[in-house]
Amino acid sequence: MSGPCILLVEDEPDDAALIQRAISKLPQGQSLVLRHLWNGDEAVAYLAEAGPSGSARDSLPDLMLIDLKLPRRSGFEVIEWVRGRDGLRRLPIVVLTSSAQQVDIDGAYDAGANAYLVKPSSPRELAAMLETTLSFWLHFAARGAIRPS
Amino acid sequence: MKDEQTDAGTGGAVLPDRRLKEREEGLRLLVESVSDYAIFMLDPAGFIMSWNAGAERMKGWRAHEIIGQHFSRFYSAEDVAAGKPVMELRIATAEGRYEEEGWRFRKDGTQFFAHVSITAVRDAAGTLRGFGKVTRDITERMRTDMALRESEERFRLLVESVGDYAIYMLDPEGYVASWNTGAERLKGWRADEAIGQHVSLFHTPEGRAARKPQIELQIAREQGVFREEAERLRKDGSIFMADVTLTALFDEQRRLRGFAKVTRDMTERKRAEDAVRELNRDLELRVAARTAELSERNAELNAFAYSIAHDLRAPLRGIIGFADALAEDFADILPAEATGYLGRITAAAGRMNDLIEDLLAYSRLGQGEISPVRVDLEPLLRDILENMRTRLDERNAEVEIIRPLATPRAHYATLQQVVVNLIENAVKFVPPDRRPHVRIHTETHGGAWVRLWVEDNGIGIAPEHQTRIFNIFERLHGQGSYEGTGVGLAVVRRASERLGGKAGVESEPGSGSRFWVDLPAASERSE
Missing domain, CATH: 3.30.450.20 (PAS domain)
Structure with a gap:
């Protein structure tokens, strides 16, 4: 049986590669399943299939790591779509973006994000950030104690 | 009632016999002594009978030269030919008095403008006894x-x-x-x-x-x-x-x-004033439009700077991330030289990252509204020194706060940026062999302004550079000597301005710098 599934929505190939590498090197990294999607439309399509009423129910992720500035459908729109969807309301959503602007932070939380992380330049910081955030949210997700929406 | 001395028929003066004798001597002396008027008597035919000092002075003849002569001597040849002297006497005889103004001759042939009056003199019986003549030189008055x-x-x-x-x-x-x-x-x-x-x-x-x-x-x-x-x-x-x-x-x-x-x-002036008013209104509108345009441009520029800085970070994350991945994942097969190069890549990218961070901070200052409130400097400085502890300790820097501190109106985070940059600056530009000493204190100016001083014992700044250092990317020292992006003091200045104040420096090379920031003072009551 495989471990928790993380859905990464990231359009920047370098960032995606670095994030994947950082996650794979986490202590719990080996047991995690990481799915990488390139834009908002793909994310919505994937989640529609994976949801309780979808045809791929067993691929429902345990956490979504999403960028905000995405082609076609933005991160905000994806988050809002997820929160309006039965069975996905409790999905932990962690925003990982390069923007530190207040308007983006407020917008992400308003849309229904659970955490907001600014992409650090330091690989060590990224690794530490992902380790603590993922373990926290996966732990709570496992207990079903997600922020009510 | 008639005056007993007046002859109503002729209007001339009447000199009664009984008084004549009594007064003759005194009168004669009086008349002779008058020097501003020529006063003399003519007999009924016009021959000169007396001559006073005034006559001599005015006309030039002495008494003995002129007495007995006819008074037409004083007239021009033309006047005499026209019978003027005779006519004057006739009028004076008939009317008692003749008066005129005209040109008369002196003994030396020169002329003067004279006011002449000729009065007929009669005795009590009404018999003409002669004429009193009074002449005044009125040349000056006439001129x-x-x-x-x-x-x-x-x-x-x-x-x-x-x-x-x-x-x-x-x-x-x-x-x-x-x-x-x-x-x-x-x-x-x-x-x-x-x-x-x-x-x-x-x-x-x-x-x-x-x-x-x-x-x-x-x-x-x-x-x-x-x-x-x-x-x-x-x-x-x-x-x-x-x-x-x-x-x-x-x-x-x-x-x-x-x-x-x-x-x-005033029609023209009114019109001109209206035109001036019209022009002024027009000018104001144009200035307003231009200002709006400029602030729009400025906002655009800020957004542009922000997005540039933001977009620069993405590739930088890649450079830093992959350099790190290389060094870490292939540590056992990379030669030492390659690891060294990777270190250089990481350091260079780190400097660029600092630059971008500062640029972002700088451009963020131009964005959004700042609403100033009362900011207590004690907790602000405590927070700052707490956050800067590591960096200050690295340089073994001492920060001295001179209390009490005045209270400005500001925006907490923005003022924090100002002070952090000033302290960093104060510690940075100190020669490596000297222990940095930073002094922070405040002054109030007229109750309206609070001046916050951040003073150091660093290398100081020559007067010609003291304005320049507040410009963005302005650095006075090469990368090798004093590290920096050249943005810190630009942030100080811009942030101070955003807070409604300003920033400046007093310094001399070799004797440290005293940076100041003026901020509006908070009112006495808390806000």
Whole structure:
């Protein structure tokens, strides 16, 4: 049986590669399943299939790591779509973006994000950030104690 | 009642015999001593019988030279030929007195202008005994009178020729007594039409109904002058805006002799003023539009700077991330030289990252609204020093705060940025062998401003660089000596301005720098 599934929505190939590498090197990294999607439309399509009423129910992720500035459908729109969807309301959503602007932070939380992380330049910081955030949210997700929406 | 000494028939003086003798001697002495008037007697035929000091002085002849001569000696040949001397005596005989002003000759042939009076002298019986002649030299007075007349004439011509002002006289009742060219040009009436008319002719019907003409004459009479800017009427019925000055004219006895009235047509000036106002309004609108345009541009520029800085970070994360991945994942197969290069890549990228961070901080200062509130400096400094602990310890820096600290109005995070940059700056530019000492204190200026000082014991700044250092990317030192992005002090200045204040520095090379930031003072009561 495989471990928790993380859905990464990231359009920047370098960032995606670095994030994947950082996650794979986490202590719990080996047991995690990481799915990488390139834009908002793909994310919505994937989640529609994976949801309780979808045809791929067993691929429902345990956490979504999403960028905000995405082609076609933005991160905000994806988050809002997820929160309006039965069975996905409790999905932990962690925003990982390069923007530190207040308007983006407020917008992400308003849309229904659970955490907001600014992409650090330091690989060590990224690794530490992902380790603590993922373990926290996966732990709570496992207990079903997600922020009510 | 008749005077006993007066002969009513002739009007001449009568000298009664009984008094003549009594007074003759005294009178003779008196007359002879008068030197400003030539006083002498003629016999009934016009021969000179007496001569006084004044006559000698005025005409030049001595008594013995002229007594016995005929008085026509004093007249020009033409006058004598015309029978003038004889005629004068005839008039004096008939009317008792003859008076005239005219040119007379002196002994030396020169002329003078004389006032002459010839009085017939009769005895009690009415018999003509001769003539008393009094001559005054009035050449000086005549010259003065002529000069005055000429000057008056010139002045009259000047006033009449003035075309831009209506200048005219009113009599004491307010009737027009004189009229100049300007009056005709401004008001339309010719002199012959205006003179004799009442000043109310120039008033609007409303003004006349309100008795304005009478009121302004009264004010001028009582206060000396009346001034106003008001509407006046032209002959053609049109109305113009007039600047009117009415001055009362009094003689030496303070009797009102009339009024001088000066009227100026303000239409042109009014039009010019309107045009100026119009231009000003236009200019204001253009300035406002330009300002709006500029602030829009500025906002665009800020957004642009922000997005540039933001976009620069993505590739930088890649550089740093992959350099790190290389060093970490292939540590066992990479030669030392390659690891060294990777270290250099990471360090260079780190510097670039600092630069971008500072740029972002700088451009963020231009965005959004800042609403200043009371900011206590104690907790602010405590937070800052806490956050900077590591960096300060690295340099073994000492930060001294001189209390009490004044309280400014500011925005917490923005002021924090200002102070952090100033402290960083203070610690940075200290020679490596010297322990950095930072002094922080405040002053209040007139209760309205708080000046926050951040002083260091660093290398100081030459006067010619003291303005430049606040410009963005301005660095005075090469990358090797004092590290920095050249943004820190630009942030200080911009942030201070955003807080409604300003920043500056006092320094001399070698004796440290004293940076200051002026901020509005918080009011006494808490906010």
